[in-house]
Amino acid sequence: MCRMHGALGPLTRRFYRRDPESLARALLGRLLVRRCGKEDLVGRIVEVEAYLGEPDRAAHSYGGRHTDRNHAMYLDGGHAYVYFTYGMHHCLNVVSDRVGVPTACLIRAIEPLEGLDVMRVHRSTKIAADRLRDTDLGSGPAKVAQALGVDLQQNGWDLVGNDQLFVAGTRSTPDRRIVTAPRVGVGYAGAWAGRRLRFCVAGNRHVSVRPPDR
DNA sequence: AGAGTGATCATG
DNA sequence: ATGATCACTCTC
Numbered sequence A: 001m002c003r004m005h006g007a008l009g010p011l012t013r014r015f016y017r018r019d020p021e022s023l024a025r026a027l028l029g030r031l032l033v034r035r036c037g038k039e040d041l042v043g044r045i046v047e048v049e050a051y052l053g054e055p056d057r058a059a060h061s062y063g064g065r066h067t068d069r070n071h072a073m074y075l076d077g078g079h080a081y082v083y084f085t086y087g088m089h090h091c092l093n094v095v096s097d098r099v100g101v102p103t104a105c106l107i108r109a110i111e112p113l114e115g116l117d118v119m120r121v122h123r124s125t126k127i128a129a130d131r132l133r134d135t136d137l138g139s140g141p142a143k144v145a146q147a148l149g150v151d152l153q154q155n156g157w158d159l160v161g162n163d164q165l166f167v168a169g170t171r172s173t174p175d176r177r178i179v180t181a182p183r184v185g186v187g188y189a190g191a192w193a194g195r196r197l198r199f200c201v202a203g204n205r206h207v208s209v210r211p212p213d214r
Numbered sequence B: 001a002g003a004g005t006g007a008t009c010a011t012g
Numbered sequence C: 001a002t003g004a005t006c007a008c009t010c011t012c
Helices: A020-027 A116-123 A141-148 A187-194
Strands: A031-036 A039-051 A080-085 A089-096 A103-114 A165-168 A178-181 A198-201
Touching (some): A020 A089, A039 A116, A039 A141, A089 A141, A103 A141, A116 A141
Antiparallel strands (some): A031 A165, A039 A103, A039 A198, A080 A089, A178 A198
């Protein structure tokens, strides 16, 4: 870790074993770290969505669905759930709560802090490197995964005690700087579509599509 | 606003 | 088997 971000103790299992709304808030402002070879890629988490499991119509585990694809949601809090979608994109979730409670937090955006050159290379399969602005590196869930070199290989990884992929423990964002909004792309989810389970750092430039007003 | 892309899931 | 859907992104 770059010393500029301080000596960062690893987050414990206890940190992740809570409900996904609480975890989503606690993740905002913390550092997502991906060690690629000798290079550290680091981003500050600025947007997260909570998926509440069995009752949540927008969750992959809605109705208790348990398949090969979403198996990682059933792991203990602090594991990675990575899924592949639209035939080309990967998205990274942090599993919340306990074993058998299939809830998770989708990392929707990061503010890139370290290793921007490598992130740019990772992302340049889509956009020419010289056209990529820093806000194109992590302003969306599939961008985050691509910039950090995360795909199905990381599905099910334990983020606790792992130096290749983990969340580092700086202070989280105070509630007064967090804005909530309905989740993105879940219009099919009936009453669940309207619930404010999207959490963003207020005014941050790296928040993904349609930044919330308040 | 539409295309791209393939795993997944509900049907039959 | 077949077809619709999809926690998305890019370009027009």
